[in-house]
Amino acid sequence: MRLSILDQVPLTEHTPTPVDAVTSGLRLAQEAEELGYHRMWFAEHHRSRSFASPAPEMMTALALERTRTIRVGTGGILLPLYPVQKVIEVMSLLGQAHGDRVDTGVGRAALDDPDYGEKIAALVRELGDLHQPVPGEPEGRVWVLGAGGSAAPLAGGLGTGYAHGHFFVPRGGEAAVAAYREAANRPHTVLAVRVITAETEQRAQSLADAMLLWRTRKDLGHDGPIPSAETAARHDWTNQERTRAKARSQAIIAGTPDQVHTTLSALADAHGAEELMINTLTSDPEDRLISYRLLAERFID
Structure with missing residues (x-):
């Protein structure tokens, strides 16, 4: 099982400024x-008080300069916002400088774009001319991100990889992945999951509670930094917040390394995923690193 990372470059109590968050993401x-993760992608968010990466291609370039072997890419560029030729030229330039380590992940979130499929086809065609075929990687190193709906069969029909956002919609992913695999000649499936693990179940749950407090506040109109576990423990939850947190908890997998390994393995099997892409949000970068380290020890040989 390949293990990878999706970094949203979070603003937190411990990394409150964009400079802090970007520095933490590059580290x-x-x-x-060093831990042996297969790839790392950077997300795109605009006008956010929670995340500090409006330009994932720039984060990709900076990370490529600081690494030697890990695959690095965008997870993903919001393609409806840009002329496709600009995306092709930027990602081609990164590929020319760093070879086959560069991934181009694209998505559309809730944005409408009647030319979306044509843009992806152009990416596959143009970037496919740059990159030689590699087992386990889609043509052109192009990936489509989705959470169900039309993205999965579109990706399959266009010959891209498909990254399914389980942490966006934690139910129904099996059908989406099945639709992708049915449409694809050589499917490459990634399951993106929000995970937190620690040495003890209690510590993992306290970190998950902090993540839930952030997500609940965001749902209720308060977009802000990721709080610490200590802030979450002191928080006086309202009934409305508790209701939202209960619903959102389905999208977070938390526990000891053994508990998380069992759950993630079952999820990967159910979705037919060849790769798990882990997204972990903690206030303290050290807690995040510990979680990724513990996962690597359980999953990576």
Whole structure:
């Protein structure tokens, strides 16, 4: 089972400024390489008080300069916002500088774009001319991100990889992945999952509670940094927050390394995924690194 990382470059109590968050994300790329993770992708968010990466291609470039072997890419570029030729030229330039380590992940979130499929086809065609075929990687190193709906069969039909966002929609992913695999000649499936693990179940749950407090506040209109476990423990939860947290908890896998390994293995089997992409949000970068380290010890030979 391949293990990879999706970094949203979070703003937190411990990393409150964009400089802090970007520095932490780039350090994580180096640590992920040392731990044996297969790839690391950077997400795209705009006007966010929770995340500090509006330009994942720039984060990709910076991380590639600081690493040697790990695959690095975008997870993903919001393609409806950009002319496809600009995306092709940027990602081609990164590929020319760093070879086959570069991944181009694209998505559309809730944005409408009647040319979305044509743009992806152009990416596959143009970037496919740059990259030689590699087992286990889609043509052109292009991936489509989705959480169900039309993204999965679209990815299959266009010959890209498909990264399914379990942490966006934790139910129904099996059908989406099945639709992708039915449409694809050579399927490459990644399951993106939000995970937190620690040495003890209690510590893992306290970190998960902090993640839930952030997500609940965001749902209720308060977009802000990821709180610490200590802040979450002191928080006086309202009934509305508790209701939202209960619903959101389905998208977080938390526990000891053994508990998380069992759950993730079952999820990967159910979805037919060749790769797990882990997203971990903690206030303290050290807690995040410990979680990724413990996962690597359980999953990576």
